Amino acid sequence: MITELEPLEAGRLQRLLEQALALPAEQRELIFQGLSRFSRELVLCFDAAGVLRHVSANCQAQLGCSAAELLAEPGRLEALVHPDDLALWHERHLDPGHEPFEVRLLAASGQREWFEHYCRLLTDVSGAPLGRIGTFLNVSQRRRGAEELEARNTELQRLVTQVECIKREWESSLDCIDQVIVLVDVEGVICRINRAVTRLYGQEPAALVGQPLAAFLPAAVVDTVLNYGSGEFFDDRLQRWFAWQSVPLATQQLVTRRAELVVTLHDVTELRHVTTELAEAYASQQQTQTQLVQQEKLATIGQMAAGVAHEINNPVGFIKSNLGTLAKYAGRLRGYIDQLEQLLRQTGDAAALSGLQEARRQHKVTGALEDIDDLIAESLDGAGRVQVIVQNLKSFSRVDDAGFQWTDLHECLESSLNIAWNEIKYRARVERDYAELPPLYCCPQQLNQVFLNLLVNAAQAIAEQGLIELRTRQEGDFLVVEIEDSGCGMAPEVIERIFDPFYTTKPAGEGSGLGLSICSDIVQKHHGELRVRSVIGRGSCFSVRLPLTAGEGADAVDRPAPAASYARRLQGAVKPRSGPIGR
Known part of the structure; x- marks a missing residue:
């Protein structure tokens, strides 16, 4: 009794077909049909000349065309091959020297599906070639499963890489923080510590993992730190102040837990120095404020001076105006005296002319007339300077023009x-x-x-x-x-x-x-x-x-x-x- 065929690797199908080729045509066809019916593969038999002689009955279910159509049209099979796979098809089809290969064919579903194609040589008892047998096994589902598995493996590898990257980034981030961050278990043993401990204490993190906190902290403060809370302590070995804080590690959702406590240490020595300096600066600021108040008083005095200068402007204007008028009167007076002397000379009154000249010498009129112009000019120049100063003070303060x-x-x-x-x-x-x-x-x-x-x-x-x-x-x-x-x-x-x-x-x-x-x-x-x-x-x-x-x-x-x-x-x-x- 014929049962479902084993895979071709076992060689059963080849031996049965070789035996069938030696039988008459009617018996050979019956055997071929029987073998095809119980095989998962689509089976094609070719004679020694490469002409297709037999197609298994499952052709319709596999490729969507009947065996008769495939036998009647020799090029029909090649037309089902995907264009991208034709080169491989021409190279290996009907060549028994190649291992099985996969090719895409137009299947009964109307879609291109993957088939594993295997070609073996059929010989008689003497070894003479009788023909070739080719099998096509639909491996699309297997291939999809393999692709899905590969995709899952790729995604899993991506997630693993991402987790490793995040882990490295997180560890690097902790190492960049200038505060010492320590993860401690219930026994007070260090589970993880960042690189800030190297900068402050000169010890490598790897050497401290598995050691108690007292391996780098002063023993007197270890018990206090493990009891949760915050505070400050002075490290006599480093001569520096540290602020510490310890909080429980919130990892209740994890199945396994190593660390129970997170301890942070921050060097606050400079901060304490700054606090002291700020206190001193505050005292200095009080003194500076007193000085500023004094300067404000001086500024007020300056504004008052500008106001006084503004008030000076009017009388200076009167002075300049009067000096100008005085210069005109002096000129008239000089002309009058000169004209009087000229008239006396013209009348020939020598006694009167002599008396006038004597009076002029006694009162130094000539010198006064010579100096009066210079005096008035200097006075006008001085008044002009006063006006310029007043104007500049007024312009500088901008009392009337802001x-x-x-x-x-x-x-x-x-x-x-x-x-x-x-x-x-x-x-x-x-x-x-x-x-x-x-x-x-x-x-x-x-x-x-x-x-x-x-x-x-x-x-x-x-x-x-x-x-x-x-x-x-x-x-x-x-x-x-x-x-x-x-x-x-x-x-x-x-x-x-x-x-x-x-x-x-x-x-x-x-x-x-x-x-x-x-x-x-x-x-x-x-x-x-x-x-x-x-x-x-x-x-x-x-x-x-x-x-x-x-x-x-x-x-x-x-x-x-x-x-x-x-x-x-x-x-x-x-x-x-x-x-x-x-x-």
């Missing part, structure tokens, strides 16, 4: 120069290099404060007679003012802190350390930059760089009509170039 407005930057600079002139005139000469500048939308009161501070600092940096240079220029949409002195200069470490609040290089009591800090804040509020370059022994140069529209709302304010610039008026002035205007 806020942002279109301003001539040179006027701000000259106003500040006049205020600081008493500090400058005994130390340095001033040279100007002014360019033609457009109006600047700014707060002149604040810029006056910046320029005054820079000018006073420049003068104080000069020990003996030196030079202060004032330069202006336009760079695109920015105006630049440079104030350079030939003073002592500054070291790089001083330049780094020069704009810090309360930093000063002046002796105690001579500087608050707020001047340049305030200047920097003012320039920044104008969206500008305050820069400095300095060389020890050669001097310093402060550069104020301001955008043309330094204040908000410039577009809403009409720009002033073009007028003669301050630089051009300065070129036409008769005053010396090395001093302030009005001096």
Whole structure:
């Protein structure tokens, strides 16, 4: 009785087919059909010439076409092969020298499915070739299972790699933390510790794992740390303070647990030092606040002085006006005396003329008439100076003109120069290099404060007679003012802190350390930059760089009509170039 065939590797199918080929055609066909019916594979038999002679009955179930159709159309089988597998098909089909190979065929399902194709040579008892037998076994399900298994293995490997990567990242993250983090079991034995312990205690983490906490912590604090909580302790061996905290490890969801406690140690030595310094700084701040209050009083006095100067302006105006009138009267009086002497000469009254000349000598009228013009001119010049000082004080304080407005930057600079002139005139000469500048939308009161501070600092940096240079220029949409002195200069470490609040290089009591800090804040509020370059022994140069529209709302304010610039008026002035205007 014929049963279901074993796989081809056993050779049973080949032997049975070889025996069947020796039988008459009718018997041979019956055997072929029987063998096909009990085989899982699709069986194809070819004669010695390679012509297809038999197709098993399961062809319809496997390929969706009948055995008769496959026998009637020799090219039908090759047409079922996937185009990408044709090269392999041509190479191995009907070649018994190759091992089984897999190829995609158009199956009964209408889809391309994988078949394992095996070709064996059929011979008679003498070994002469009788033909070839080819089998096709649908291995799509097996292949899909293998692919799914491979995909699962790939995903599992990916997850394992990801877990290992996360583990390394987590361990690396812990090692990057400057706090010592320790995982401890119920016996107080170290299960895991990060590399911060090497930096603080000089011990390797691997050497400490499996050791008790006392292997690196002072024995006196171990029991306290293991009882949960937080606190601080001083390590006599390291001479440093540490803050510690211990909390239970929340791993109740895990099946197995090693660590029971997480202990963290943080070096707070520097923090304690900072706390001490802050206490000292607070005491210093109280003293500084007292000084600032005193400075505020001085600032109030300065405002009052500006108010007094404003009140001086009116009587000075009267004085100037009266001096001008007096100059006119002196001229008339001189003309009257000269005309009187001329009339006496014309009348020939020698006695009267002699008496008049004697009186003129006795009262020194000639000398008085010669000096009166110079006296009036000097008085007018002095009154003019008083008016300039008053105007500069008024402009500097801006009592009647605050806020942002279109301003001539040179006027701000000259106003500040006049205020600081008493500090400058005994130390340095001033040279100007002014360019033609457009109006600047700014707060002149604040810029006056910046320029005054820079000018006073420049003068104080000069020990003996030196030079202060004032330069202006336009760079695109920015105006630049440079104030350079030939003073002592500054070291790089001083330049780094020069704009810090309360930093000063002046002796105690001579500087608050707020001047340049305030200047920097003012320039920044104008969206500008305050820069400095300095060389020890050669001097310093402060550069104020301001955008043309330094204040908000410039577009809403009409720009002033073009007028003669301050630089051009300065070129036409008769005053010396090395001093302030009005001096």
